[in-house]
Amino acid sequence: MSHQVSDLDRYIKYLKERILFEPQVAAFHYNLGLAYLRKGLREEAASEFRQAIECDPTLVQAYVNLAGILFQNGKLDECIAYNLKAIEIDPNLPMAYSNLGFVYLQKNDYERAVEVCKKAIELMPSLLQAHHNLGIALLSLNQLEEAEKAFLKAIEIRPDFAPAYYHLSALYESTGDSEKASLYREKAIQLGLTVD
Secondary structure: OHHHHHHHHHHHHHHHHHHHHOOOOHHHHHHHHHHHHHOOOHHHHHHHHHHHHHHOOOOHHHHHHHHHHHHHOOOHHHHHHHHHHHHHHOOOOHHHHHHHHHHHHHOOOHHHHHHHHHHHHHHOOOOHHHHHHHHHHHHHOOOHHHHHHHHHHHHHHOOOOHHHHHHHHHHHHHHOOHHHHHHHHHHHHHOOOOOO
């Protein structure tokens, strides 16, 4: 572990030195931002992603990563704005749509969550989180049949994804199918999900 940390520290030092001599190279700032993220230094990472965007306003991954930090900091509207900017630059960026779906869920904006999750899935059919978030949004809108399909697809993509089993359990509970609800709840617990 300490070996990896020292490698990461050396990499950070190298990037900082490069930035001293070439401060306008977006890739250096972006990679330094990623390195800071790996160390858990979110504010430093955010600063580097902002500088990367300043150097190259078309660097979509910098917007997406910055949006992620803003989400973790509870700045949902800013997070949405940066994901939307990434999509404006590259309308075929599945992660930005998927991330938006998650943020819209936090804001209880289920219709928008459904819309962007479907777009993410259209662009990348194997995107687990988009299927799962779509299921949650549809469940919240009481579109149970479609929600069930979304959760089952998430499980098809990753059979050990406990949250999908848990949400299927909630879905079946709401329809009065206590047998299926219990089955999926048990599976979620077996896979390590802590259930209240």
